[in-house]
Amino acid sequence: MSTTIQVNTLLLIGINLIECSKEPPPQQGKRERPKPRPLPPPPPNIELAGSGTKDDHTLK
Numbered sequence: 001m002s003t004t005i006q007v008n009t010l011l012l013i014g015i016n017l018i019e020c021s022k023e024p025p026p027q028q029g030k031r032e033r034p035k036p037r038p039l040p041p042p043p044p045n046i047e048l049a050g051s052g053t054k055d056d057h058t059l060k
Helices: 002-022 025-032 042-050 052-059
Strands: none
């Protein structure tokens, strides 16, 4: 039972990752592209988690 549960969770996680990468390409794709290029974008991600409004102002 434990092995089947572990395999199912791994499959679900993999499917979720694939779906997330495929579904939001228009929105996240634009945000993800600048992230890998410049190093500063990673901090904005933390700000987004805390408060999106402040991050929006910093991005602008």
